[in-house]
Amino acid sequence: MAERVEGFNFEQRHGKERVRVARLWKTKEGKHYVVEWRVGISLFSDCVNSYLRDDNSDIVATDTMKNTVYAKAKECSEILSVENFAIELAKHFISFYRQVTTAIVNIVEKPWERIIVDGQPHMHGFKLGSERHTVEAIVKKSGALQLTSGVEGLSVLKTTKLKFIKCPIMFRGKGQPDAQASCINAVWICCEQSGFEGFIRDKYTALPETRERMLATEVTGLWRYSYESLSSVPQKPLYFMERYGDVKRVLLETFFGPPNVGVYSPSVQSTLYQMARATLNRFPDIDSVQLKMPNIHFLPVNISNTGGQIVKFNDDVYLPTDEPHGSIQATLSCFWSKM
Numbered sequence: 306m307a308e309r310v311e312g313f314n315f316e317q318r319h320g321k322e323r324v325r326v327a328r329l330w331k332t333k334e335g336k337h338y339v340v341e342w343r344v345g346i347s348l349f350s351d352c353v354n355s356y357l358r359d360d361n362s363d364i365v366a367t368d369t370m371k372n373t374v375y376a377k378a379k380e381c382s383e384i385l386s387v388e389n390f391a392i393e394l395a396k397h398f399i400s401f402y403r404q405v406t407t408a409i410v411n412i413v414e415k416p417w418e419r420i421i422v423d424g425q426p427h428m429h430g431f432k433l434g435s436e437r438h439t440v441e442a443i444v445k446k447s448g449a450l451q452l453t454s455g456v457e458g459l460s461v462l463k464t465t466k467l468k469f470i471k472c473p474i475m476f477r478g479k480g481q482p483d484a485q486a487s488c489i490n491a492v493w494i495c496c497e498q499s500g501f502e503g504f505i506r507d508k509y510t511a512l513p514e515t516r517e518r519m520l521a522t523e524v525t526g527l528w529r530y531s532y533e534s535l536s537s538v539p540q541k542p543l544y545f546m547e548r549y550g551d552v553k554r555v556l557l558e559t560f561f562g563p564p565n566v567g568v569y570s571p572s573v574q575s576t577l578y579q580m581a582r583a584t585l586n587r588f589p590d591i592d593s594v595q596l597k598m599p600n601i602h603f604l605p606v607n608i609s610n611t612g613g614q615i616v617k618f619n620d621d622v623y624l625p626t627d628e629p630h631g632s633i634q635a636t637l638s639c640f641w642s643k644m
């Protein structure tokens with residue numbers, strides 16, 4: 306995107322950040338649907354004269370961009386996914402302005418969830434959930450598309466050893482289901498859930514090896530769809546909304562393992578890889594997954610005074626911490642992916 310000006314390489318873009326909009330839809334039966342979005346827009350356009358020659362005649366004002374968010378939200382007469390709204394906005398900017406060559410639209414959706422009262426979904430009552438659905442749509446004048454969805458703030462924790470579970474299949478020592486083992490009726494086993502062993506030890510190392518610890522993280526995930534042009538995007542209205550739920554489910558199922566026995570995590574790195582791999586294997590239209598998973602530490606509590614030990618840690622009392630935290634991230638892509 307760089308161009309040559311006055312003997313320099315020059316890159317520029319302009320846009321509007323943090324445009325907040327909520328959109329309400331009402332069905333004939335009186336059921337309400339609401340979304341709240343925080344929109345960011347960034348336009349690549351031929352407006353170099355504004356930088357060099359005090360000529361703003363090619364600038365799309367960022368205030369106009371903001372107004373367009375509300376105008377397009379108004380035009381959406383049916384509920385639509387945050388992905389489809391991002392694509393609609395980006396499409397508008399590249400087609401409406403001859404100067405705009407590429408539009409990037411980022412949106413974060415606030416997790417308003419329908420409330421259940423007396424076991425019944427409320428017609429117009431919502432409460433705020435936790436993790437947020439994100440999207441980035443990059444659309445070029447040619448119609449080329451890059452669509453990346455994501456989740457942020459997905460906080461998960463699994464506790465330590467499950468003791469003596471009745472389990473219908475055989476397990477190897479590490480608590481991993483053994484696909485080769487023949488099925489036996491029921492055994493009582495002891496399943497560890499998370500550990501960290503075998504890392505480099507040197508004169509700076511103090512961390513003990515363990516096969517029992519709390520595993521807590523706040524997942525930030527991005528998954529890139531393989532649709533390369535506007536024309537190949539699925540037409541089903543709520544396709545991406547469903548996909549978001551499905552991807553989250555696969556990430557969580559892989560992190561936690563089956564409800565009764567869980568799954569052993571030898572490191573955050575290993576669990577992250579399993580989660581990314583499961584997502585790529587499960588969804589053929591996703592060709593790249595990036596996961597960031599900070600290792601949020603729960604420190605064992607041992608307290609003594611001169612009279613002796615006040616608290617002796619026995620996998621029971623922890624000091625939860627925010628910082629410092631480990632930072633672990635990776636991207637897994639199909640080999641044909643362009644991410």
Ligand SMILES: O=c1[nH]c(=O)c2[nH]c(=O)[nH]c2[nH]1
Nearest residue numbers: 501512571572573574600631
């Ligand atoms: O799962 C982990 N990965 C690490 O890289 C690491 N480093 C550390 O101190 N604890 C952990 N745990």
